[in-house]
Amino acid sequence: MISAGCDVGSLTAKAVIIEGNRIISAKIIPVAETPRSSSEKVMTEALNTAGLTMDDINCCCSTGYGRHDIPFARMNMSEISCHGLGAFWLDRSIRTIIDIGGQDCKVISVDENGMMNDFIMNEKCAAGTGRSLEILSKAIGVDYKELGDIALPAKKTVEISSKCSIFMELDVMRRLYQEADIREIAYAINHAVAKRVYGLARTLKIHNDTCVTGGVSKNVSICNQLEEMLSITIKRLPLDPQLAGAVGAAVFAMKHGDLNKIEDESVKIPEEVCV
Amino acid sequence: MNFRLELEKAEGRKIMGYFCSYVPEELIHAAGFIPYRMRAVESAGTKDSSGYFSSTNCSYVKHCFDKALNGKFDFLDGLVFMNGCDHSRRMYDNWLHAGIKPDFMHFLTVPHILSGMAVDHYTGQLNKLKSSIENAFQVNITPSVLEESVSLYNKKRALLRTISEMRKHDIVPVRGSEFLKIMSATTAIPVEDSITILQDIIKNLDGRSVSSGNDIRVVFTGCGTEEVEYLELIEDCGASIVADKICLGSPYYATLVKENTDDPVSALSERYLTNLSCPRMVDDFRRRIQSIKQSIESFHADALILDKLEFCTYFSGESLLFQKEMKELGVPVIALDREFLGGNTGQIKTRVQAFCEKVNNLKAKI
Numbered sequence: 254m255i256s257a258g259c260d261v262g263s264l265t266a267k268a269v270i271i272e273g274n275r276i277i278s279a280k281i282i283p284v285a286e287t288p289r290s291s292s293e294k295v296m297t298e299a300l301n302t303a304g305l306t307m308d309d310i311n312c313c314c315s316t317g318y319g320r321h322d323i324p325f326a327r328m329n330m331s332e333i334s335c336h337g338l339g340a341f342w343l344d345r346s347i348r349t350i351i352d353i354g355g356q357d358c359k360v361i362s363v364d365e366n367g368m369m370n371d372f373i374m375n376e377k378c379a380a381g382t383g384r385s386l387e388i389l390s391k392a393i394g395v396d397y398k399e400l401g402d403i404a405l406p407a408k409k410t411v412e413i414s415s416k417c418s419i420f421m422e423l424d425v426m427r428r429l430y431q432e433a434d435i436r437e438i439a440y441a442i443n444h445a446v447a448k449r450v451y452g453l454a455r456t457l458k459i460h461n462d463t464c465v466t467g468g469v470s471k472n473v474s475i476c477n478q479l480e481e482m483l484s485i486t487i488k489r490l491p492l493d494p495q496l497a498g499a500v501g502a503a504v505f506a507m508k509h510g511d512l513n514k515i516e517d518e519s520v521k522i523p524e525e526v527c528v
Numbered sequence: 529m530n531f532r533l534e535l536e537k538a539e540g541r542k543i544m545g546y547f548c549s550y551v552p553e554e555l556i557h558a559a560g561f562i563p564y565r566m567r568a569v570e571s572a573g574t575k576d577s578s579g580y581f582s583s584t585n586c587s588y589v590k591h592c593f594d595k596a597l598n599g600k601f602d603f604l605d606g607l608v609f610m611n612g613c614d615h616s617r618r619m620y621d622n623w624l625h626a627g628i629k630p631d632f633m634h635f636l637t638v639p640h641i642l643s644g645m646a647v648d649h650y651t652g653q654l655n656k657l658k659s660s661i662e663n664a665f666q667v668n669i670t671p672s673v674l675e676e677s678v679s680l681y682n683k684k685r686a687l688l689r690t691i692s693e694m695r696k697h698d699i700v701p702v703r704g705s706e707f708l709k710i711m712s713a714t715t716a717i718p719v720e721d722s723i724t725i726l727q728d729i730i731k732n733l734d735g736r737s738v739s740s741g742n743d744i745r746v747v748f749t750g751c752g753t754e755e756v757e758y759l760e761l762i763e764d765c766g767a768s769i770v771a772d773k774i775c776l777g778s779p780y781y782a783t784l785v786k787e788n789t790d791d792p793v794s795a796l797s798e799r800y801l802t803n804l805s806c807p808r809m810v811d812d813f814r815r816r817i818q819s820i821k822q823s824i825e826s827f828h829a830d831a832l833i834l835d836k837l838e839f840c841t842y843f844s845g846e847s848l849l850f851q852k853e854m855k856e857l858g859v860p861v862i863a864l865d866r867e868f869l870g871g872n873t874g875q876i877k878t879r880v881q882a883f884c885e886k887v888n889n890l891k892a893k894i
Contacts, residue, residue, distance in 0.1 A: 318874045333882035357875065368889040372882055374875075376865060 254311045256509075257299070258502025259292050259326060260335065261319030264355035264383060265468060266291035268299035269499040270310070271507060275521040278303035279496050288319025296325065314506035316498050318356075330505050332498045333359055334369045336466050339501025341367030343490045343520055348460035350497070351479065351487075353450060353469035355383040360454045367504075373457050375449070382446075383468045385418035389442045392425045393435055400439050401472035407440035414445070421445055440474060447478035454483060464488045466497035492522050529603040532717040536562055541718075542605040542665075545630075548612040549775050549806065550638045552796045554785065555654065557719060558669045558677040559661045561606065565715035565776075568592040568868055569754045570600075580622040586615040586839050587868040588752035593619050596628050606632035606664070608657065612808055613842060632664045640810050642802060651797040658793065674792040678785045680719050685781035687726035688714070692778060694733055695770045696827050701733040704748060704769020705759035711776040712754065743768040744887045747823045749850070750774050750835030751806070751843045752868060762833065765877055766884035771827040773820060779804040782819075807842035816846070817853050824859060831860040831887045833880075838867050860887050 255277070260267040261284065270278040280299040285291040292315070300306060307325055315326035316335040323329075336352040341363050350361040362371040375382070383397075390397035411433050413424035421442070428438050446469070463485055465476055471494070480487050490497065533543060544561035546553065553563035571591035576598060581590055595601060607630055609620040620635055637653050639646035658669050691710070694701050702710075710729065714722035746767045753759070753774040763769060772778055782804040786795040804819055805812045824832065834850055836843035847863050854861040862883040864876065 318878065321877075331878050331882035331885055333878065334885045357878075364889070364893075368892075369882070369886055370889055372886065374879055374882075376875075 254507060255305070255309055256503050256506035257296065257310045257313040258335070258339075258499040258504070258506060259296055259313060259315050259323055260317040260332065260496075260498035260502055261288045261291050261295075261315070261323065262317045262332070262355050262468075262498075264387075265495065266295040266317075266319075267496050267499040268292075268295040269496055269503045270299055270303050270305065271500070271503045273507075276492070276500070277305075279493070279499070281493070281495055284319075288317075288322040289324060291319065292323040292325070312506040312509050314502040314509070316502040328506065328509060330502060333361055333372045333374070335498045335501030335505065337361040337363040337369040337372075337501065338367040338504050339497035339499070340464050340466055340490060340494075342500060342504045343492055343497065343522075344462075344464065344488060346462045347464050347488065349457070349463040351450060351454060351463065351465045352467040352497070353382060353446075353465065353475075354467040358382050358450055358453060358467075360450075360457050360459075362457055362460070371457055373453055375453060385421065386442065386446060386469065386472070388418055389421055389425055390439075392422050393429065393438055393442075395435070395439065398471070401443065401474040401476075403436055404440035404443050404474035405477075407434070407436040409437060410440045410444060411437050413438075413441045443472060443474040444478055447475045447482060450475075450479060451482040454479075459483055459485065461485055462488060464490050464494065466490070466494040468495050470494035491520070530716055532721060533562065533564070533603065536718060537603060543603060544606040544608065544632075544661075545601060545604045546608040546610075547616060548610050549779060549803075550610055550612070550800055551608050551636055552654065552800055553719070554674060554677040554681050554796060555658060555669065555793075556608070556661070557680070558674040559658075559665065559667050561661075562718050563715075564604065566592060566601070566607075567712070567716070567754050568595065568752070569712070571595050571869060572598070577622075580626070581615075581618065584839050585618065586613075586752070586837050587870065588754075588837055589615040589619045591868050593622060596623060597626060599629075602629050604630045606630055606634075606661070608634050608636055610636040610638050612638075612806075613840070615839070632661075634660050639801065640808060642805075642809065642812055647794075647797050647801050650801050651794050654793050654797055671790075671792055674796075675787065677719075678787055678792055678795065680723070682784040682787065684714065684719055684722050684726065685784055687723065687730065688781040690730055691726070691733065692771070692781065698739070698828075699737045700739045700745075700768055700770055701736040703738045703759075703763055704772060705756050705763055706738075707769075707772075708753070708759050708774075708776060709756050711780065712756070715776065715780075739768065740766075742766060742888065744830040744884050744891075745770045745828055746831045746833050747820060747827065747829045748772045748774065748777075748833045748835065749820065750833075750837075750864075751840050752837050753777075753835060755869060758866075761873055761876060762880050765880040766888075767831075767833065767880060769833075770829060771823040773804075773816075773823070775806065778823070779806065807846040813846075813849060817850065820850065821853075821857065824857075829859075830891060831862070831883070833883075834861060834863040836863070836865055838865055838870075860890060 278299045315323040315329045320329040414420040556563040568591035574590040577594035785799040
């Protein structure tokens with residue numbers, strides 16, 4: 254049985270197609286004009302890669318903030334449940350998932366079946382999310398994708414506010430005027446975001462088997478700092494962690510009606526989507 | 529103004545607005561007015577009112593005052609304020625400062641504590657309100673007329689309670705959002721009409737079902753909850769609101785006013801002050817949490833939703849204490865913090881849907 258998961262977030266859309274415990278295809282694209290067009294575009298790309306058509310998909314589950322507007326999805330689940338199950342399906346030891354997306358950040362606990370049993374989510378403020386990283390990296394003239402790597406060689410850091418993205422930007426500008434080292438500013442930006450996530454994470458019980466998902470999981474500096482703050486070793490998933498939500502949605506689609514059991518088999522992932 | 533009030537107004541009836549659940553409608557009705565519960569829904573924004581308040585004032589109050597500034601309450605012949613919270617007190621100051629209609633305005637001071645002395649003090653305040661209305665409008669609120677009003681409102685409350693009791697069943701006949709609609713309507717039209725409407729609704733609810741298999745059953749608490757669309761959004765995420773503790777909800781019909789007494793004003797005072805309280809009342813937390821626990825049990829609720837408006841000091845404290853109590857009881861709880869008519873639907877949907885999924889996962893394990 255072939256099933257699909259489609260995760261339309263605030264900045265990117267993701268599609269994953271699975272058959273049993275094998276991932277057939279996975280795609281990430283920047284969002285288009287509407288959740289509907291994003292979902293259609295990303296799913297078409299994923300289907301084309303796998304040489305499939307929509308008729309071959311037994312069930313598709315949507316997730317992400319655009320989940321209610323995806324015409325080909327037969328069901329929808331919150332991205333919180335999907336990131337939880339997706340990460341668990343990729344690594345059965347995972348019990349805590351820190352999902353840092355474009356506009357929000359969540360810390361998720363799952364049980365021994367990958368079912369979410371607790372979560373905490375940031376409220377209105379976007380500080381500590383991908384969007385604030387984008388704004389701040391732009392302020393220092395660095396591609397946000399490079400922000401993690403640039404910060405790695407930093408020997409020391411500079412102090413910047415972590416209260417609000419706007420205040421953070423003002424602090425970053427001040428440091429630029431003071432001609433501070435760009436690597437140290439990058440480290441400070443990552444530190445401010447990690448601190449926000451840490452503040453959220455500590456309100457839940459953090460398991461030793463923790464992973465980070467969502468777009469910001471690709472920022473090595475933030476992951477390293479979170480490891481230090483939480484005194485844990487963050488597990489790396491065998492797949493691009495930004496795809497975890499779509500993977501979870503695909504597993505929900507596959508297990509539609511029987512969510513409590515997942516076969517205890519290792520997941521087969523094609524090389525091109527491996528980390 | 530709704531069309532029902534327009535008709536009444538055309539026939540010469542007078543309308544008196546009131547803020548908060550501690551102002552007895554019976555007294556207003558006995559004076560010959562249609563009591564109208566003040567509301568912020570259908571506000572066009574807070575553009576004009578924002579200048580009168582600080583950025584840390586409650587959005588409900590700002591929306592309400594904006595409506596007033598824009599003449600949306602010009603149909604009122606009188607208005608009763610009370611010391612519900614500091615935000616609403618400030619609204620009274622601003623109302624006076626801005627010189628908004630109506631000419632008759634009365635500020636009712638309600639004690640914050642429960643005691644025999646507080647009830648006596650409140651009785652005195654109600655008598656002041658009574659005299660104030662009598663003098664301003666040249667009417668006489670006799671004990672027998674007041675008794676008739678008490679009887680009518682008791683009838684209305686009993687009917688509302690009958691509908692609420694139906695929500696205890698496995699098959700829920702009315703959604704929480706629909707119930708809010710009923711509450712909203714029946715506090716904005718003549719009580720005589722409300723009674724007829726409620727009797728019709730009860731007849732039509734027989735055999736009706738709004739239940740969905742996967743929905744979790746929740747008790748909903750909050751302040752200033754008036755937006756039907758907001759409760760619909762929550763219910764569409766899979767949370768069936770079977771009971772509530774909101775101003776436009778169960779506290780309204782929790783207890784009746786004692787009838788056939790020598791002093792109906794004292795009977796009003798006793799009922800309104802000792803009724804299921806809101807967090808403005810101090811030293812009454814144990815009774816409020818007990819009432820929540822009872823509702824969870826008797827309405828077979830799976831979880832509790834604690835909703836509150838941003839900057840509401842009373843409900844901020846209450847929400848934290850409720851969360852602690854529910855944790856000890858093992859009842860899943862979610863706290864939502866929002867602005868009145870504030871949008872942000874995407875995040876609320878995700879939060880509530882994930883909460884419902886979590887509760888269903890926990891239920892599946894039992």
